[in-house]
Amino acid sequence: MKPVSIRADEAPLRTKPSNYPEPFASRMAGRQKRPLGDxxxxxxxxxxxxxxxPGAVSSLRHAHSHQDEFIYVLQGHPTLHTDDGRRRLSPGDCAGFKAGSGNGHRLIxxxxxxxxxLEVGDRTRGDTAQYPDDDIVAEHDGVRWRFHHKDGHPYD
Structure with a gap:
């Protein structure tokens, strides 16, 4: 049975800290996700x-082809890093990234x-993610993310 309500900060942590292959997964050290929607x-x-x-990042800087994303800051002062530069955020600030905009983003x-x-994103099938700062591309096959180099060969 699915719960009707919970305390968000008591939800179980995501079991796999990152979907990225190495050498990128280890760059996500210091990030903890509690998947509430699931x-x-x-x-x-x-x-x-x-x-x-302190010192952690939300993700590699990325932009989705088909998925919208939204973040809402609850605590602390992260730096939003986008194609437009860097901007300090505060509790109560939010940001959104329309699918297909190409605006690479992450929090630092x-x-x-x-x-x-809080991060919210839709689960539109056929999504891809581009990473402007790194040699990686992600494609969602309907079940999981698959990663390859920008030249097309897969990560092992």
């Missing part, structure tokens, strides 16, 4: 309560305090 059986969109320790915790935020 607990309720949500299938059209995902919701994560995410914590970034370059402070000495923990950052906590």
């Amino acid at each position: 607990l309720f059986g949500l299938t059209n969109f995902g919701v994560n309560l995410t914590r970034l320790a 915790n370059d402070t000495t305090d923990e950052v906590v935020y």
Whole structure:
């Protein structure tokens, strides 16, 4: 049975810290995700309560072809890194990234305090993610993300 309600900060942590292959997965050290939407059986969109320790990043800077993304800062002062540059965020700030915009984005915790935020994204099939700063491309096959180099050969 799926719960009707829970305390978000008591939800189980995601069992696999990162879907990225190495050498990228280890760059996600200090990030913890609690997949809230999955607990309720949500299938059209995902919701994560995410914590970034000092020095941690939310992800590689990326842009989705088919999925919209939204973040809402609950605690701390992360730096939003996009194609437009870097901007400090505060609790209550939010940001959204329309599918297909090509605007690569991520959060960086370059402070000495923990950052906590909600991230929401839809689960549109056929999505791909481009990573402007790294030699990686992601494609969702309907079940999981598959990663390859920009020249097309897969990560092992």
